Amino acid sequence: MKLAVRVKLLPTAEQAEALAATLHTCNAAASVVSRAAFVAGVYSRNDLQKLTYHDIKADHGLSAQPAVRVVKKVVDAYTTLHATVRAGNLGGPASKRRLKAESKPIMFRSDAAQPFDDRCLSWQHDVRTVSLWTMRGRMKAVAFTGHPDQLKTLVAHRRGESDLVRENDNWYLVATCEIPEKPLNVEPVDWIGLDRGIVNLATTSDGDNFQGRGLSRYRRWHAHKRQELQAKRTKAAKRRLKRRARKEARHAAHINHVVSKEVVAVAERTGRGIALEELRGIRDRVRLHRHQRATLTTWPFHQLGTFIAYKARRAGVPVLEVDAHYTSQRCPRCGETSRRNRPSRDDFCCRRCGLAGPADVVAAVNVRNRARRAWVFVNTPKPQVVQPGVVDAARTPQPVAARGTQARPFKAGSLTIGSDTRCRAR
Incomplete structure (x- = not known):
């Protein structure tokens, strides 16, 4: 089974600046690819790569493999959108949510997550550092940390790509791990x-x-603070509301x-x-x-x-x-x-x-x-059941x-x- 293991990066100020520039450039390129896919109606990976690969390399300065990952990121986004529409999660054909989602191309935030495969990112588990591609060249010796159990899982079972994520000026790598499953107990005693x-x-x-009394008290306290912030109606209050909502969900x-x-x-x-x-x-x-x-x-x-x-x-x-x-x-x-x-x-x-x-x-x-x-x-x-004359x-x-x-x-x-x-x- 697949599990995601998240470790925290500990970049220096210069490394963090290079990571931010990489996310901004990759997401700008992804928005360009998304508009091209929407206009041409092309959503397969091979066709979209033929259509946009050379342009995003020339215009945005991406290397070969990061450009491929950008195209794949756009294809995955449209695949998810189409699956959501088919499942009816956005309503019927005439619903406002569905019409809004299908009437314009998908746009990517400047700090949205960016996938890296093993050609763009390598792990050095013995010294707890990673080496990854950035817009300013290959950046080596970026330190990371995490829970000991997660680090053991990362060493033993990591497979596939990893996502670079930015949250409130903190940097994370989310790695996909293939965890072996134990044989299912088909004869439980009870x-x-x-x-x-x-x-x-x-x-x-x-x-x-x-x-759940502790969780209920925690939620009531957050609800009280939420009312106070909502009454202010300022941009800073809205940012704090989002942070509190994420904190409550994590708890x-x-x-x-x-x-x-x-x-x-x-x-x-x-x-x-x-x-x-x-x-x-x-x-x-x-x-x-x-x-x-x-x-x-x-x-x-x-x-x-x-x-x-x-x-x-x-x-x-x-x-x-x-x-x-x-x-x-x-x-x-x-x-x-x-x-x-x-x-x-x-x-x-x-x-x-x-x-x-x-x-x-x-x-x-x-x-x-x-x-x-x-x-x-x-x-x-x-x-x-055997019917008369039929076996x-x-x-x-x-x-x-x-x-x-x-x-x-x-x-x-x-x-x-x-x-x-x-x-x-x-």
Whole structure:
């Protein structure tokens, strides 16, 4: 699997000036190539390179390989735009967003990231320096630093190109690494149910609780500061708002990384899989009071699920997504489902059998139980049906399962499961 490792460059003032000039020139050339591609309607790499290669070398002073990377950068940008349009993420054919995106060429910021391949950039891991091409010639001995684990990953698994990135006068290199995956555990001994929430970010069926109160306080504090800055309506205030938004996003991502790492580590150590609720579209299914909207829209449940999925894939841990309906209202012992089983947000008490406990733990147990049933269903051998007078071993009808137990198509390694809608394996 591919992962991005980011290391921080430590350039001198002269080196930083050369790096800035390189980004400005490459992005100016990319904007020229983009306009030519838009006017001519040429978006393939070979055709666009034939059309613009010699011009950008002559006009902008680029070397051969950087000019090739600039053309590839433009082709990738248009490929992403066309894929976004086909997926409907910009609306229908008459939507303003789509018309705006398709009516003009893509333009590149002067400090946008620039890709470098091994012909333009080389790493000296023993002394922690890099040598890379710039507009002022080959620049050597640019120091870099990073987390020890990331540096080890960089040495062992780096493959492909690296991107030069500038953020607030800080310089970074983002390298692509090919990380080997462990064989998928196709026979987990059990499942860990995980209930994701706002007050409690994640609660497992083992009773482990990762509270989100600290993150909520952090978000409220940022919201208060955001209101103060928005009231000023100055350019400096807008710049500070952007910096605060990035800082808040980094903090939330860090917490999700910590939670997902611990959950996957427990599953790997105990030989179990991880079961999650299917929460896609939840913001469209619920009606909120005004004071709840900001809280729900900034709830990073999808990011947490993504982190768990890729960390589990790296560790060989299977992941299932099951139907989320009534997991917090259903009694895992007697099956009674009622809103009255939730006298409060934090508590669960079954009206029929009297089972009581934390509501999030009960929801996680229900998620685990649904994963058990789904896994048994998708691993059940398909029965052979022989019609009178017909012998055909390939005809095997699909078994019928109850609501909430079927799996969507998924293939990872040697594992292939499922055929329907209520449970999705990753």
